[in-house]
Amino acid sequence: MPPRFQVPRPQRWAVAAIVILGLVSLGDLSLATAEQPPALGVRARQASGGLIVSWVQPGGLAWDAGVRPGDRIIAVDGRPVVATDAPSTVASTSEITTESGDGLVRTVPSRVLEPFTLSRLYRLAFIAIAASFAVVGVLIYVLAGDAIVGAIALGFSVAGAVLFLSLIAAPSGADWAVTARHAAALAFGAGALLLFLAFPVDRLRAPRGRRLAIGCLSATAVLLAAYGWTYFFRPAAYDALRPVTYAVLIGEVVGAGALLVAGLLATPAERRDIATPLSVVAVGAFVALAPPVCLILVPSLLDISSIVRPEIALLSLAALPASLGTAVLSRRFFGITRILRRGLVALLVWIALVGSYTAGFAGLARWSSGQNAPVPVDLAAPAATVALVAATFWPLQHRLRRALERRLFRDVYDYRATLRELSAELVQFGELSAVARHALDRLGRTLDLSWAAIELTAEPAPLRFRWEGDAVIAAPDEGGRHVIATSPAAYQVPLIADGETIGMLQVGAKRHDIDLLPEDRELIATVAPHLATALRNALLIRQLEAQVEALADRERTLATLNDRLLSVQEEERRRLALELHDDPLQRAIQLSRELGAWADCPRAGHWQEIVEDIIASLRAICDGLHPPVLDDFGLPAGLEWLAARLRAETDLDVRVAIEAVDGDPFGRLEPDLELALYRVAQEALNNCLKHAEARSITVTLRREPARVLLRVADDGRGPAANGVTGGSQVGLGLLGMRERLQRWHGRVALEGGQPRGAVLTAEVRLGEAHGDETDR
Amino acid sequence: MTRPIGKTIRVVIVDDHPMLREGTRVCLERAPGIAVVGVTGIGREAIHLVAEHRPDVLLLDLRLPDISGVEVARQVRAAYADTAIVVLTGYGDAGYLRALRPLGIRGYLAKTATDAEIVDAVRRAAAGCTMVTSQSEGEILTEPLTPREREILRRLVAGQRNAEIAAALLISAKTVEYHVSNIFTKLGARSRAEAIRIAHEQGILLLEDAGRNQE
The missing domain is CATH 3.30.565.10 (Histidine kinase-like ATPase, C-terminal domain)
Known part of the structure; x- marks a missing residue:
């Protein structure tokens, strides 16, 4: 995936500021509206028999209670309707009683929901969720290099924030709040789908992705138009519109989840690191998506929305960000480099667990009440709930997560394949450090180790190779004083080849302080002999090369020495020859000449012969030492x-x-x-x-x-x-x-x-x- | 043996050994009609002397401290062809003869030559300046056997081995070998058998008493 993030642009900051300002205003409005007298969402008209319901706010309080246009209003604020009552009085009443065409009488009180929904805690929780949406959306918008991704993210997050802010005001039945809730839910669904169409893998560029986006937007637009038509002309038609809207919404959100999974799986592992802004935002997207998915969609899917107890909902709300936050901070929850994939798994596990808790509590509530009306159940006392969750949640999610990871991440957990590949790959390396580097890298990545090291003692100078994250450091072992600070080894195996221990293979704990599994140890122990053999071969090759080099060096030195000896010898011979020639020989020649003048002396011939022998002898010696012809004639x-x-x-x-x-x-x-x-x-x-x-x-x-x-x-x-x-x-x-x-x-x-x-x-x-x- | 009457033969002597150089100079200056115009022991200086004095004869030693006498001879022949060169050397061996011959060397004289022989060689070389014949060159280049060499040749003819000759003459085998090598060169022989044959043919040993006058 190309880098999607950039240095924030000022104009985007401005847009983000405006959005935040708007959301804060909306929150203010919601809180203020919630304090207002309840609005029933009913309009009436004068008819022959008194007041007839002319319009009902779709999804409003009256609508929820079953009041439909055409119903006759019997009583207003507890008193019977009199002929003088104007239709406008209905709008400001806090309670009406109606009678439908089939004679059913309904009383709509101003406080339909329990006081809890109007409590401080409830509002704070929803404001928090809205704020998390706003933060995630604005972050993506500001950082995203791609304008489309930024815009979609902003729309998505604004929709989510508006949804939750309007939910604060919705219990009071304010018209705008109910409409805003409906529209925001639709926009949220569409936004989620579009967001994960464009991010983290850009599918919008593919025709299929574009068709999906257009379909999603069209459906949303049609539904919004239908809502408008219903709102103004046929409020009764909301009965039919509501399930359709829900179906589309659920489809979009589930589709978004599927896209997220697919996108993360398609993203190369090395990019899925917590350190990149992409990952920060993706984790944020989890945090933003999870509460509505868990709190609204799952119960809605199970058709138990009406009986999810607010305490449980709030507990979930508190538990999810808390657990995700703890996970991100301590990294225990995610565990490994593939943090997002594992985070996804964790999310799925979390959703499944919370869903089943919710369903379980709901079933329990139904069973205890014996009917499907909202029931206050003693079991749901917060203390008991917390105890149950505390007792079962962590161990359960741990086991579930592990099981799911094994199924999903075969490359991590398929030890046999790892072993086979490693053995095959090690053969291809002949050089010592290449073998060590590759083995360490492979082990470290597969087992997600914090560090791994090979210490070789076999060589005259001990060698240490250390893998840490992505880098392999090869350092000579300076008497055990390592430059790298070492956490205690979680596991170490001697490297034994041909019965000789050539060193140790050491590994630290998995990253984020996760303990090694028994399978991990087994893998390391199985790899060690293969690695030892490969290392030993490489060592032998290295030693052989060193010996060859030393021999060649010695030979060169000897040759040089020999050459020099020969030169010195020749030089000495030359010098000796020259000295013999220059002095004794010349004197003998002189003597010979001077004897020539004594030819008449009887002994002269004899002397001449002696001198001649001396000359001949000296010349023979000189020539033997160094023949002058060689110098002079070649x-x-x-x-x-x-x-x-x-x-x-x-x-x-x-x-x-x-x-x-x-x-x-x-x-x-x-x-x-x-x-x-x-x-x-x-x-x-x-x-x-x-x-x-x-x-x-x-x-x-x-x-x-x-x-x-x-x-x-x-x-x-x-x-x-x-x-x-x-x-x-x-x-x-x-x-x-x-x-x-x-x-x-x-x-x-x-x-x-x-x-x-x-x-x-x-x-x-x-x-x-x-x-x-x-x-x- | 003719030379222009009344003209002095001008000679440059090149010999790296001071004692021999001086001996040669004294010997030549005593002789009438010969003037020594330059004396040196260094090869390059010899070339300068020749360039300066244009001598009739250059008496040249082959072993010099800087460049070899052969090189001096080569340069002098190339630049000053009217200077006759008489090589004065201790090496009576084939290599030098062979290398010097193409240079047109007029004379080849053993260092052990007597004063009379030196003067004679200079005169003959100077004469050769104007009238060079192959005979005269060949004559000059042919050196007579010394008495010692005769002695050894006689023993060779008698069938003695080097070691026996050495024992008889109380000299070393190497010295005998050297003499034998010189004898071969002078006779133009390639082996003992050939040397003995040439000795018989030329009657060298029979003319023993006539010795030096043979030339």
Whole structure:
């Protein structure tokens, strides 16, 4: 339903003020009229036989007593009518005696009803009801965003207020009061129907709703016109009009009640909260509708209006607003979030109870009197009535309400369905907090809990999820010091999965301090194992993810450390090579040169050889530490140099093939990558030398646009003999190569060669971001 | 071996080691007809010196603290083609030879070369400035075996392994390996067998006594 309420508009306040002013004036008038001498509602005309009744106020005192137009007036104020009596004297008399055509003589006294109906209490009660109507109607009118709803509500409430205010004056038989009562009753019925056609669900927009509204308004208009015709022309026809009017009225009010029920059921649950203005007004509408329904319509339906004792009526009047008010304030009566639906149930129960009390008292009265005339019954003494109501009303309404709620609100009370759905839904959630949130939300809403919580102890850091109303708060359990103030748990169940207690499921009382039912506890206890399993699974997933993350983290740290170690090592080698080259080597070269000048000395040749050995030795050391060709000419030259050294060292046939796509020169790579690949090749060649017993080795370096491939193939015993897994040294070698290339996400593989031997392949994708590059 | 009479050969020396640099300078200044116009140990400064003095010969060490000698050679070749470059290096290995050859390097000289060899190389390079032939370039680039290398080649021919040679000469296996590698480079051999074959074919070991005069 779209939001129907708005900030009050000034002009509406003005209209409301005028209405209230009018109603207050009407109340004044009613009270004043009630104090006047009774009006019998009869007019007479001069006839041959004296005075003949020419007009009777429909529904007035005389009419109620059975006086009809055409009756002959026998006596006025207790004295016989004389010929000189003018017809006008009849209007101001307090008692007349008439004789109808069939010879029946009726005396209409001014005080037909008991003095009670004129009592202060009676008037105050009716004024209170009128005021409640006015308040509800004006509230809707002022707040309603929809002008139609506002107008209808105002009309409805004004009709109700006028009805009850005119009822104060009606016993005195004032013409206006009787007419106003009749018209107001009709308008009230129509207003009720229209109000609930438009609110809380707008049916006026549907053709069917519009037809219903038009029908209702037409019937009311026709009935009002008929009343006018009766009033002026044929008062006797009121006999026929009255039951029709009642039937229409009852139909309208019952229809309004049905619309209210349907409308509330169609309104989404979350909107039916006491906090919204809509609900305030709807509850007010209950309060306004209930008294007339209970006090007038129910007895009228049962045709016992004449014998409803005023004391009981007033007791009801006092009891209904009191019970509704208590309910709204303490919220015990309504109980749950679906306050309006439950309020409706409460109202129905209330009506049924009061109706049956009324009927019971009426039956008792009839039985005790033995006839159907109004009888003063001792049983109806207020004390006894109050005792009876007090003894039976609350427990009865409680049980009736509960029974009705179970029938009406299956979603709340069908535990099996709830359990089934919850179990099915929990499976769909993998994440811990999602599972907890959903379970808490579902339980909380279904059972209408004030709060629910899951405490998990299984994790290193305890976790607490708390549901309160509509929000789920997930908070780490800080040593039991919760930020949220907690009312004591009404019920708690351990969450046990695989025999291990992983936490507790706790729930508070239902909202509005209603105790948990045994069924509620049963549901919670049944849900707990399912919930525990789901939570445990989620916990395991979470732990697994954390472990994977920790492992990955450790791996990254190790890789970074390794990378740094390698860098430091290379740096150190480079530095050492440089220092050897810069000083001892240069001095040896200098010495060698200077020995050249001593060529004629017999020992010079020998010295020359020694110096040459020193130089060669120093160079061998330098080059082994860090080959300068690699820096100066790049990887191909570096590999050539490696091959040359290997050839000089052994009889191996070492070939180096440098390939670049499309005959381009191989070019240079990133210096660190060149060094890394150089070391990989060096390690691979060493492995061949140590393990493969090969005769020839081919080193292939191939550059493609997106990658660089290094292949070291030998014709030795193959990887199986080398033992990738068996020979730990080879295995370690491979591991080392992978670590060398790890910064570039390089891949290193050792496979069997064709037809024999082993092929080591290292592949590095170029341009691939190596984000974990260390600060070097 | 001809050069324009009366013209002084102007030389820039680039060597990062002060002692060797000084030795080379003294050696060249003693020689008649040669003038050292610039001396430096830094690669970029070497390029500036060449730009400033336009020397006939650039004596260039390959290992320099800032940019490599190869890079200096490349830039000098590109900008000042009439300056002949003689590479003065300790690395007698294949990689450098191969990288330097396309640059049109006139001379390749071991650092252990004697004063006479240095002067000779400078003169030949300066002469090559005006008359470059492939022979002369090839000649210059071919280095003779040192006495030690001869010794080792002889042992290789005799069928000795590296370890045996090392034991006999009281030097380390790595040093032997280094010598062998150099021998291969100088002979253009790819393996021991090939080196032995070339040694036999060229009669290198037979001309042992004629040694240096062979060139």
